[in-house]
Amino acid sequence: MLDQRPLLVRQVAWVRLAFTHPATPTDHRPRTSGLRPHPHHQATTEPLKDSRTTRSTWCHGRAAIGGHRRAAGVWRRTSLLHRKAGDKTPACSHIRTAHRPVPIWAPRVCCYVHRMALGNRIRRVRSNRVALAALGALSLLGAIYLVLGPLSWLIAGDTVRTLHGKERADALTAVRQTVLAAVAGTSVLIGVGFTARTYRLSRRGQVTERFRTAIGHLASDKLAERLGAIYSLEHVMAESPEEHNTVVAVLASFIRENTKRDGLPSHGDGPPDGMRDLPAWATEPPADIRAALDVLARRPERPESRRVDLRSTTLVGLVLRDFEFNAPPRLSRVFLTWADLRRADLRGADLTRAILNGAQLCHAWLGSTRLDHAHLSDIDLRGARLDGTILLGAYLGGADLRDTHSLSAEQLSGAFIDETSRLPSELVADPWVMARLAECQAWRQQHASNEPPPPPTPRPPGYSG
Template sequence: MRSPPRGRPSSGTPHGLYRQTAGLLTGWLPLALQRVGKRESMSQLNRREPSPENGEVGKSVSTLFTFGYTDPMRGGRIQVKKLILITGVLIVVVFLWWVVISPLTWLIAGGTVRNIPDAKDRAAALSAVRQSIIQSVAGIGALGALLFTARNYLLSCEGQVTDRYTKAIEQIASDRGDERIGGIYALERVMADSARDHYTIVEVLAAFVREHAQPPTAPEGADRRVSADVQAALTVLGRRPRRAELELRPVNLLGVWLHKADLRGANLEGAVLCRAHLRGADLIRTRLQGSHLDGADLRDTKGLTPEQLLGARGLDDPRTLLPSSLRN
């Protein structure tokens, strides 16, 4: 095959690529700007026959970057934005090739490749080095894109947890009991999914119980049972998940009125139950080890055993009322 004449590199060489790029920028770009100025759509440009003015390159590029429907009233502005974007990409590619890829290839190739006597073999070796560099850069870019995507995913998950938490707080502040119960169980789901919000939700639910389980002010309310929403909050607190990375903090239920509450199997180890009214509560398998029971009323409770009170404080307090089965 006859080599191209000197001074006119073929399209298969990098110089040929640069020549085609320059021809594109100097040939098709002014024509496209002229057509856009007249608010002609790119589809009309495609239907024109190739001429020395625009050439096949202009026609193929206009076909490649024309897609979708363009509003005739705003078509010129949209096409100018596309044109600026395409031109910028081409300039960046040429800049990287000349300023980064070529010098870096020559530097990494080393003297062994640069001193190859045969020009064809030297060009092949440099091409192999260049491909390795491009593949490495592409791999680094893919890794960066993966890390960026993972970061965005984590931020999106955190945003969803925040939205769920905010909605649940709005529900438990409602005047309707069923909405409060729904908000309590929604907080339980958030607590299960987000270890970072574990303690916050425990404090919120404990505060809810303290606020809504106050002692009755009238004598006729002495036998009043806990409400359904308070019972739901106690259930969630009693079965809160154990996490190895988190220390199980005590639940503050100071002075709450839990008359005949269902606390079966609840984990209340170390809980602050000072002056709490637990008379008639179901305490079967309830873990009260290490809890604070100063002044608590535990009369008529069901299923309470001495083993459940190991390490509990305040049992010797004269204000603490124990069931008859545990009195000395």
């Protein structure tokens, strides 16, 4: 029975048959005229043992069936060399002689099939584009007809329908102009909306890329790259409110990991002696740590879900003074538990509601510093200057205030003090301070420890402190 399939399909079938259909055991001669097995290899019907040979056979077969032109050219040139040498066997026939050898026309047929398939694909793409263009044109014409036809008549109403002649045409034209103006305005608004959305997404991508680059430079060994990364993160925080909390957390983690304090006291031990091994004057943190703290101190005022975590850090000689900033350095709600801030200059800084439990501020300068409603339990303030420091609502239980300078009874009248607070010798017997201490003790017996402290104690009558 004759094969009724097209010639191209039959040729592809012949190529596949040449690679996959094995020869019969009784006839090892090639079925294609003019081809014979390679003289250095004997034909066999047993499966090949060598995995490399099997892989090579599969790769050559795939190259031939897939129509790779490079493989086809190599086979053709190799076959021509064999013919010149008197050998009519293709170079690839010795790879697997138990199968039919590859005819010389197989690569050419496969390339032809590949070109035919590629041409059909290109024609389908072009036809799809034409169909889409035609569909878009029909949709545009339909929208114009809908706007100028039924929609205009619907908006015109019965008033225009009762008119006749030129008056009716003029009225309908005016309605159509109004409708077209409204449609154009709506289209412009939609375009502006899409443009704004595109601009926002593009800007968001730029901010993300800058953030990623800055994070990479923050881990650099070079000081200049770390400084550039810190100031780049500041720009990202200023321009993108969505990244505010992330940038603050990254900078706080950078400070905490690079200034981690050694020798922290264990649970139940008292605070370390801050006067021991007191650092020399002009001692200050490294340049990149100072830059990160400056960025945190002048960050925008936005709602923050968490406190800035600077616990157990060594920040000896830190300088954050209000006259060096456009606004007071903002360190409110900062975690500074067990921080080493000896000889720090924090004049005018805002430490409202900060937590400095167990911190060391020996010989620190806290003039006009805001410490209202701050937690100062077990803080070491010996030798600190407290002229004008605001302590309204500050918790000073267990605080060491001995040898402080410029501390007054009026400042302590609004703070929470108890019998564990170690006060300066000149204020221990002060009437105002004693009245405040009695009021705080009575308040503690009636209220929980997490409630706000009592209001400031008024000046005692006849007080002349």
